[in-house]
Amino acid sequence: MDFEGNGLLTATVFLPLVGALLIAVLVRNNRHVRLVAGATIVIDLLLSVLVFTAYDLAKGGVQLVDRAPGWIPIDSFKVEYFLGVDGLSAPMVLLTGLLGFVAIFASWGIKERVREYFVWLLILQTAVMGVFTALDFILFFLLWELEMVPMFFLISIWGSGRREYSAMKFLIFTFLGSAFMLVGILIIFFSTGTFDMVELPGAMQGAKLLAPAWLVFSLIFVAFAVKLPVWPVHTWLPDAHTDAPTAVSIMLAGVLLKMGGYGMLRVSAAMFPDVMVDAAKFLIVLGVINVIYGAIVTLRQTDMKRLVAFSSISHMGYVLVGISSVVGVAGVVSPVGLTGAAMQMFTHGTITGLMFLMVGLAYEKAHTRHIPDLGGLATRMPIIAVGFLIAGLASLGLPGTSGFVSEILIFLGTFPVWGWWTGVAAFGVVITAGYILWMLQRTMFGPQLPRFSDVRDATKMEMVPVVALVAAVLVVGIYPAIISDYFSEGLTGIVNSIQQSAQLAMAQ
């Protein structure tokens, strides 16, 4: 087996797995477990920063490739070990590194079955990091599947409420989606003879597919739609979030949902430009439903976690809205909407990660997430209140935070294509402001309640992940080009291929 590449990506992806094995085999003491997990994730964060900065934007394309062609030694079945990053995945690697770091540090207070917990969390990190860097379709699929295992155990063992039900629901939904995806992947392989995700967009052009293109597209799209999630296959999400422990919610909302949007861009749009253009009219309708329906249902929630979960459904709708701009106007496709969609994945990852973190902290101190029982917490926990406020303002798309940048790009990119549909989606920002500010008012503001007279504010250790995420939210909000330049570079190829097929369609 030959190995090409400098191994940086391999290290970034598999270091957490190594850490997990180390903990599983060698470490016995809970304090040491935390230290090993913490050290692993800090190094992994540094590695992901290194990947992000080592990527040469001026050069573009796929870089930092690690590949081992004979990974699975079956000649007719050319499965490779193939990792690499381009403009689309480099920021996602950074996001995963950051949120993995946050998740581990948000779990510092876990008391029950500590060793197992960190093992699963680190394996999850490897799986997600792998999905964003794998460029071989089978490797991509394997890592996509691998992510379900730790999620299932993390929710069903360390969760609350109806945790078994929620974990099972998550598993079945995701599994059903990926079963379809596997069929799609195999059809693509038998039609083109390759699993190479870099070659595939070109290879698919003019290749004779064994099944109608729209069918293959749909098989794969279902998996991404469940993950994002798209209405009406979203109902696993509120349950999973509500019952998951804080760190798992952070990973789920922060990076796992983004696998859906990432897949839509990396696979659906890049490999099926024609079908994607035809499907765009459904995407905008589903996107608007996600945004508005999600936001309205959010208003009714009384559990803080469930509220944030529903708000995620609404916000992921903007990703769909942004992607629906692939149709272009008069044969000209603009990268603005797609870049906005990718930006939304990144920014929502940090914002909702922060949101779940703050909900988790407030819950830990006040012992309830039931909004009507809360109130006046800001007096006793000003730091948590400020974190909450920043998360909320970013979530409602306030300028100066990263949420604004992605939303404005999505709207500007999509409005010329879908006109008033976009206008309707934009009304989501008003409803969002409604549920966010109302929640803040009911939980943080108002007179201090006697039953919370001795709650404590966040400790220094608890502040570490908060500060990391607040910084990410503000930096990208104030100077978005540090992320958006990557995405617009990474999406150029996709935009060009859609452009070509759009012009072909116009010419016919």
Place this chain on the structure above:
Amino acid sequence: MSDWLEIAAWLVFLLPLASFVLIVAFIRPFFIQYADVAGRITIGAIAIAFALALVLFVEVVNNGGRQIGWTGHEWLAVGEFDLSLGIFMDGLTAIMLVVVTGVSLLVQVYSTGYMKDDPGYARYFAYMSFFTASMVGLVVASNVIQLFVFWELVGLSSYLLIGFWYHKPSAAAAAKKAFLVTRLGDFGFLLAIFYLYFNGATFSAAGLNALDIPDIHDAMNMGIIAPGVAMWIALGLFAGAVGKSGQFPLHTWLPDAMEGPTPVSSLIHAATMVAAGVFLVARFFPVFEASEIALNTVAIIGGITAVLAATMGLVMNDVKRVLAYSTVSQLGYMMLALGVGAPGGGIFHLFTHAFFKCLLFMGAGSVSHATGGTFDMRYMGGLRPHMRWTYITFLIGSLSLAGIFPLAGFWSKDEILAFAFGGDGTVSLVVFLLAVIAVFMTAFYMFRALFMVFEGEYKGGADADPDAESHGPSDHPHESPHSMIGPMGVLAVLAVVAGLLASPIIDLGPIPKHWLVHDFLHSDGADFNILIAAGSTVLALAGILLAYLMYLSKQISAERVGSAFRPLYILFSRKFYFDELYEEVVTVRLFYRVVARALDWADRSIVDGAVRLVDQFSRNVGRGIAQAQTGQVQGYGMAVSVGVLAILGAYLLFK
């Protein structure tokens, strides 16, 4: 133009921002015991910013009020979309900069007295610095999205400062209301931005950028934008202005915003931020000018607001609420001026109003300070001998607001009235009449307030007021400290002389007649009309006289007037039931209890219900099939044989 000017302009924005960052990053966490430093940092930063604003103002004056152009700095570029941040410096920006930094400086000085001993002292000045920076960012913006960014950030400052005392439920509710109602208007602003961008091809064909404000002006002057397009853009922008400037029908948040500390009301909810809507319309005036429908909408909404708000001001008992409705009404005046085609007049009134209204709010804060923390005028009275300076400055502010010759308010109000009168068409006439009605009511409610607060007998202050929240010592009303009286004195002088900048009859040599309106803002001005000037003065005096008869000499019983017009009195004091309509009926009953509840139910019962149905179906099927798993090999063999036969049969059949 030279580079140092651009740096100076950026510094006007960056200095208060730096003050905010300093306080948040260092004073609050590390030096909380030295909170006073926060006030000094803020005042220092804003004082330098004000000095720079004056320098810029002089430079623009030397440039004849025309634009000084600088190229933008790239901020975000995706494909053909290119967003540059820059500074758009012209007469309008220059005068706004002076007003914003100048008034802010005075308010900060006042705040050191008013907010003394408040536990949130450092936080207060951090927010105030942030507001000042955002407001400066708003007025210098050279790009629509840049403007929108700061437009939202002043909204955030407003939210934070209204909810400054967040432990008060009423303050938390008012803050949320302010944000949501203005955001409803901002939705229109956003749509206008989308629509501008949508027409980007028209702009780029002429080598222009659809989101750059100078380019939008050029495009309008070149006539490449169709009036129909201009109309939608203008109406969208105006929706934003209606929200921000508290115009009918989105005026309901502004009176509630009085929950914030009084200096906040005077700076943000009287002098500067609420005037941002007027600024926005003036900034995009070429777009409005292209569409008669848009202009008429602005005029009518402004006229309705001017009168509607004034009627509510007539009956309020809270002095800050009287001033709040007065602000809404005066903002309506400014809008009305813009709508009849007089942006210069509208901005002139914005300019003078900033001084006298800020002054009046400071006066309200001062009397509240003296009476132990009440704002209810029914528990004040007789304060004149105890608070000479507050009384004199309040009187000057009231006279200026009422439009009495020769104070600042007289000139700016007269400018608007004369212009509306001179306009042709029904709309001009209608709004002129509305403006005239408002003149009378303004004079009446202001002097009603003045007499209730300062004349008659002292009625006990906060101790007598059952609703007062904070109870300071209220037995012996006393004058406020110098830090509060000083800024009020400066504003009182300005409330007298500021009108001379654009007086239609007084020529001061370096400042000729109509200077601000004609030579600086390059807008049309109205000729002096002695009939209108005299008529409006007489009306205002009549209002004052009526207030005198009802509240000072008591020759007319206020109670009897109230009961004679009982239905009207109730309608006004219940604020025309707008709050009930918006909050109770539309938001809670219709939206929350019907629409949202139905969707939430559908999500659980229908969408998730379908999932459970599939779940149950597959469980039952599974149970059914499980019964076939008997473990008897004969049975399996049978099934396999049947299956093979079936496949063979199908193969033969469809071959």
